[in-house]
Amino acid sequence: AQVFERRRDFLHNVSTTLIKNHDFVAAEELRSKNMLKNHALAMSIADVGWRTFLGMLAYKAELYHRQFLTVNPKNTTQACHECGFVMGTAGTEKLILADREWTCPKCHAHHDRDHNAAQNILTKGIIKLA
Structure with a gap:
């Protein structure tokens, strides 16, 4: 209790x-x-x-x-918030839970996994709000 x-x-x-x-x-x-x-x-x-x-x-x-x-939650972790590229597409491997940082193979932006996901969630929220 x-x-x-x-x-x-x-x-x-x-x-x-x-x-x-x-x-x-x-x-x-x-x-x-x-x-x-x-x-x-x-x-x-x-x-x-x-x-x-x-x-x-x-x-x-x-x-x-x-x-x-x-x-x-679809792709909030796997998508680059800079360019929208989704890991696990175009011959790339999906991120696994142990991948805490990653670099987008398309625009080369470096991401902290949680910060990137938070930015994607906020963007989705703003779009949904509009």
Whole structure:
């Protein structure tokens, strides 16, 4: 029970901070059911409580008159945010979870995997918002 309360408190603090400090927040429509099939991620994903967190973001956005929406996660990690090239196409290998940095074979932009994905999620969110 104590771990549950700490986790819930943490999620409340993070979600409140995000919503209060930003007019617009976008997140992936994470399909945790599919992600739980990846045994390397399963425990971490189950522990974090994705659905709970997204639910908190949604109701707090409404409470604080902010915009929150989710976007399709397709290619958010695999696509170059500079030129749109998608890894795993044109004879390239898809990125694997261990690939934390990569260079686009088309435009040669160097990416931190998470930062690149965040930029792709934001772009998808802005497009969806329009």
